[in-house]
Amino acid sequence: MMDFSAIPAALPSLLEGMLLTLQLLVFGVAGGVALGTVLAMMRLAHAPLLSNLAGLYVNYFRSIPLLLVITWFYFAVPFILRGITGEDTPVGAFTSCLVAFVMFEAAYFCEIVRAGIQSIPKGQMAAAQALGMTYGQCMRLVILPLAFRKMTPLLLQQSIILFQDTSLVYSVGLMDFLNSARSRGDIIGQPHEFLIFAGLVYFVLSFSASLLVKRLQKRLTV
Template sequence: MNLDLSFYNWDMFSSYVIRGLWFSLQLTVIATIGGVVFGTILALMRLSGNKWLAVPATSYVNVMRSIPLVMVILWFFLLIPMIIGQSIGAEYSAYITFIAFEAAYFSEIMRAGIQSIPRGQVFAGQALGMTYSQNMRIVILPQALRNMLPVLLTQSIILFQDTSLVYAIGAYDLFKGLDLAGKNYGRPVEAYLMAAVIYFFICFVLSFIVKRLQKKIAIVR
């Protein structure tokens, strides 16, 4: 089958791709920020030594990591409207489910980062009279975030790839836009090829940035 290169034009790109690409990038950023925030809270709960905090946090992380993301998206999109009696929309469902799901993975990253800090740093903070929260906020977390930054960015790249799953609930992401373009223009092969190229290009560039960042952090150490 010959490719129709006329499919790749500005009108198609502006009409179908830009809106979907913007939503995919927006979802990635929001889910990353929300996932890191809630993931850090979960990590601190697991490391607190209090079973009333550690057990629920551990259970949440284990359950989320055991369920495919697409199932979480579908369950939330289909079940929540039945519970509250109204639809919350595909886009908001995507934001909430991605934050809730990614928090479990970011939690494990943050927990590993916190545990990578030498115990002497913790004891030094305690010797200065810092409380647990002050010690974490001022001494431990800044170092852990720096150590885990490449891993956090790598997880964000995976998150961006996973945004294509919101197609299952009809959210208008990059894949959905190109799928519609392929159907409307009658050129599905060209549309899916373009989707693959865009995903590859963005992920390749971000991966290159992560590698450079890893080298820079290694030099600082």
């Protein structure tokens, strides 16, 4: 019979794991959106070299599993830094995972941003240019604000996916929420109870966030 009585005493360590998960989520989304926006601008550029480079980046990272990216950065980043600096530079699991999330999610955020920009009527750009704005000013002051308003639900939906994907950091030993629950359950001898509890937490948070995204999407549509 399942016994969940040990979970309340373990909440402090589980909260620490959740804090780390949320840190990865926030920094990963912020970095991914920033890099994804740059990639989207490159893909829409009239310069074939920039467009092809951005397209190659997006197609590559969308064709490989995230777990592979996490482990690759964990082992490769210190090796690359050693080749550049000639010294052993400790990077740490958190930094490696964060870099992996930013690089990987940027490929998906890029396509969301690109679709958002392309959804804006061309008349908006023409009107801004008629006022004497440069291309950069048009994008920064007119097109991107309108595009981000339209694509906010998609960005948030991708963020929910990233929240679930943060559980993959177990592969490099990072103690996120899921790994903390699994480890605590193994120590106490109740692995099933702690994994069920972790699954319920992920479900409640993800499902609640999805409902909020749907409500936001309806408001923006109106």
